[in-house]
Amino acid sequence: MARRILDTAFWDDTDVAKLDYPERLLLICMITDESLSNDYGWLPAHPALLKKHAFGYDSCSVAEVETWRDTILETCKNVKLYSMNGQEYIDLVKFPEWQKLRYQRKTHLPPPPWYGEEALAASEAEREEHLKADRASGLIYREAHKEEIHIRQRAYRQTPKGKELERRQNHRRLAREAGVPATLTQTEWQASLDFFGNCCAYCGDSDVSLSQEHIVPLSAGGGYVAENVVPACSRCNESKHKKPLEDWLVEPASTFVLKNAGERIKEYLLVVAETSRNSAETSRLTVTIAPSGLSRDGLSSEGKDTASAPRPRASSGKNAIRKALEEHFVRTTKLPRPPMATASQKRAAGRRWWAPLTRMAELTDWNLTQGIRLIDEARKRLEGLTVSAPESLLKTAEGIIGDWARGKSHGRDSPQLSATELAAMQEEYTHD
Ligand SMILES: [Zn+2]
Numbered sequence: 293m294a295r296r297i298l299d300t301a302f303w304d305d306t307d308v309a310k311l312d313y314p315e316r317l318l319l320i321c322m323i324t325d326e327s328l329s330n331d332y333g334w335l336p337a338h339p340a341l342l343k344k345h346a347f348g349y350d351s352c353s354v355a356e357v358e359t360w361r362d363t364i365l366e367t368c369k370n371v372k373l374y375s376m377n378g379q380e381y382i383d384l385v386k387f388p389e390w391q392k393l394r395y396q397r398k399t400h401l402p403p404p405p406w407y408g409e410e411a412l413a414a415s416e417a418e419r420e421e422h423l424k425a426d427r428a429s430g431l432i433y434r435e436a437h438k439e440e441i442h443i444r445q446r447a448y449r450q451t452p453k454g455k456e457l458e459r460r461q462n463h464r465r466l467a468r469e470a471g472v473p474a475t476l477t478q479t480e481w482q483a484s485l486d487f488f489g490n491c492c493a494y495c496g497d498s499d500v501s502l503s504q505e506h507i508v509p510l511s512a513g514g515g516y517v518a519e520n521v522v523p524a525c526s527r528c529n530e531s532k533h534k535k536p537l538e539d540w541l542v543e544p545a546s547t548f549v550l551k552n553a554g555e556r557i558k559e560y561l562l563v564v565a566e567t568s569r570n571s572a573e574t575s576r577l578t579v580t581i582a583p584s585g586l587s588r589d590g591l592s593s594e595g596k597d598t599a600s601a602p603r604p605r606a607s608s609g610k611n612a613i614r615k616a617l618e619e620h621f622v623r624t625t626k627l628p629r630p631p632m633a634t635a636s637q638k639r640a641a642g643r644r645w646w647a648p649l650t651r652m653a654e655l656t657d658w659n660l661t662q663g664i665r666l667i668d669e670a671r672k673r674l675e676g677l678t679v680s681a682p683e684s685l686l687k688t689a690e691g692i693i694g695d696w697a698r699g700k701s702h703g704r705d706s707p708q709l710s711a712t713e714l715a716a717m718q719e720e721y722t723h724d
Contacts, residue, residue, distance in 0.1 A: 297324070302323070307367055321346035322382065323390060325345050331393055332388070332407075334384075334399065337380040343357040370386045381402070381404065398419070460476075463476070470510040474515060475515070475516070480521075485523050487560050490628065491631065492523060493523055493553065497525050500525040500526070503523070503529055507557065518564050519564045566612075617652060621649060625679050627680075629645070644681045645683075648681070648682035648683045652682070652685075669689075670692060
């Protein structure tokens with residue numbers, strides 16, 4: 293698109309000459325600010341919005357901006373006010389003369405009543421024409437540079453990112469062909485890797501390349517979904533092949549598998565079930581693979597009695613909040629989770645990782661939104677320094693809480709969030 297420029301004819305306009313300088317500045321903003329006026333020269337007329345765009349750095353009031361706007365409307369015959377559906381808009385009548393655009397992009401603003409329907413239809417037809425031409429030239433380009441594009445794509449497929457993409461596409465295609473769901477995202481796969489500490493889910497080997505293993509094979513109806521995909525080494529992958537998990541685990545041929553492999557996979561499924569929105573699907577799969585004779589603890593008797601999926605762990609609100617904070621921390625710092633294969637590793641990880649995040653949740657009275665905000669704030673203050681674990685954030689976080697508690701005014705730092713802010717943050721968090 294053409295860049296918005298101010299036609300020098302603007303200064304020759306005698307109406308413009310009558311304006312005072314804040315009014316002239318406001319008019320210039322209306323014409324040149326692409327995020328304010330559309331390609332037809334229509335814009336919302338609300339003074340608060342105009343103030344935000346034109347006088348973001350100034351201390352003028354909205355009422356002042358409204359006065360300037362009204363002066364422009366009175367003085368300039370080429371700037372007209374119109375209202376539609378109870379909202380006021382401005383039409384910069386001469387805009388198409390000032391701005392030489394190849395075509396006018398779609399707009400969600402209603403046209404002024406004096407703008408003819410034929411004009412709108414003509415502009416739409418012109419846009420379609422241009423888009424068609426653009427698409428055609430794209431085709432011509434791709435045809436002419438076929439070899440070049442091919443080489444570039446081949447090179448991309450050799451990169452780790454490209455390989456990852458190819459693998460996902462293959463898995464998805466196979467799942468589609470098998471008629472099973474394929475919804476595994478990169479984040480979910482990373483969560484699976486994190487859960488098993490970047491080790492094979494079956495034998496616990498760490499120095500091996502891990503592939504995505506379907507617990508229930510595609511051919512047996514297992515999907516390419518978070519609750520059915522775990523990391524596995526090639527040895528385990530080949531040994532298990534298409535056998536049902538419970539059969540394979542007790543086979544003499546699979547002695548290299550960890551004794552608690554079944555338990556850990558069950559644990560993993562519970563975690564997925566807790567986070568999964570599609571819990572119905574999860575429990576179905578959990579039933580399929582829950583090994584009946586394998587469990588050594590209460591889980592098996594419970595499973596047998598009810599003949600249903602293991603009940604999701606009674607997760608208290610606090611537990612969920614701490615977990616959400618962990619998720620947020622891992623995502624924003626991109627730090628790998630510590631390995632948790634053995635009891636001592638679990639203890640160490642607990643001290644280094646989960647305990648500080650629990651403490652942070654306590655500090656914010658188990659308020660998830662504020663906890664997330666605290667993590668972000670502390671991380672920002674530590675920028676440039678190494679964040680090795682949540683504990684390094686804890687000290688900073690405590691300092692921030694201290695500031696808050698002492699009522700130090702940090703502008704937006706206050707722990708008291710407005711309802712809108714809170715909603716926005718929750719929205720942001722849940723949609724990520
Ligand atoms: Zn393995």
